[in-house]
Amino acid sequence: MARTHYEILGVLPTATPDEIKVAYRIKARQTHPDSSVVLDAQSSQRMADLSQAWRVLSDRKLRMEYDKSLRVGSMGGSINDSTKDHGVREPIPVVMRGEFPWKMIGWMMGIGIAAVLLLNILSEPALPSGPDGVISGGSCVVIDINQLANEVSCDQPNYGVARVLVGFDMTCPTDTQPFRDRQGLGIACVDPA
Numbered sequence: 001m002a003r004t005h006y007e008i009l010g011v012l013p014t015a016t017p018d019e020i021k022v023a024y025r026i027k028a029r030q031t032h033p034d035s036s037v038v039l040d041a042q043s044s045q046r047m048a049d050l051s052q053a054w055r056v057l058s059d060r061k062l063r064m065e066y067d068k069s070l071r072v073g074s075m076g077g078s079i080n081d082s083t084k085d086h087g088v089r090e091p092i093p094v095v096m097r098g099e100f101p102w103k104m105i106g107w108m109m110g111i112g113i114a115a116v117l118l119l120n121i122l123s124e125p126a127l128p129s130g131p132d133g134v135i136s137g138g139s140c141v142v143i144d145i146n147q148l149a150n151e152v153s154c155d156q157p158n159y160g161v162a163r164v165l166v167g168f169d170m171t172c173p174t175d176t177q178p179f180r181d182r183q184g185l186g187i188a189c190v191d192p193a
Contacts, residue, residue: 004070005053013067017058024054135162135181135188149179149188160192 006013009023031050033043056062131151135141139162140154152158163176165186172178172189179188 003049005057005066008049008053009057013070017060020054020057024050024058028054133183134185135165135183137162137164139188141179141188141190143179143190144182147179148182149190150182158193160190162188162190164189 006015009015009020009027011019011023015023027050028047031043031046033047056066131139131153133151135149135151139151140156140158141149141160141162142152142157143159144150149159149162151162154161160177163173165181165188166172167186170187172187176189176191179190181188
């Protein structure tokens with residue numbers, strides 16, 4: 001007589017999912033062909049039976065269907081006597097478990113957005129940064145003794161405002177004065193103040 005999945009795992013039909021999980025892990029360690037010192041022809045089949053029992057009993061829907069089939073079988077009948085006579089098992093449908101956690105992703109995004117907004121509200125306003133030494137359009141400049149343009153803060157006395165920084169092989173617009181950048185990045189086209 002065929003053993004039930006509960007008998008294969010060594011648990012009662014009233015076992016909780018955690019008890020089934022623990023029983024499966026213990027039996028798998030004992031039964032697995034790789035962990036056994038002596039390999040016999042039945043070890044692979046025992047492991048396959050154990051895995052099948054775990055697959056059915058660990059899934060709530062499959063376990064309910066299996067329990068229902070056990071009750072029908074114990075009443076003297078069988079769901080499909082023709083398959084029993086020929087030794088062919090009816091295939092068990094594969095059930096895909098798990099869904100993408102959309103709710104969790106939504107909550108995490110909402111919390112992240114709220115945190116960014118809250119930090120933005122609570123943070124100090126950014127102070128205007130001083131000159132970084134790199135001349136660009138709108139930079140205030142002074143001209144040193146070597147006729148090189150240096151960036152300075154616009155609230156200091158300055159020679160003028162750089163309209164654009166062009167390459168050494170280019171020319172400035174005619175209404176600006178060309179001065180070499182102190183860092184050697186190009187020529188600053190300056191509108192005198």
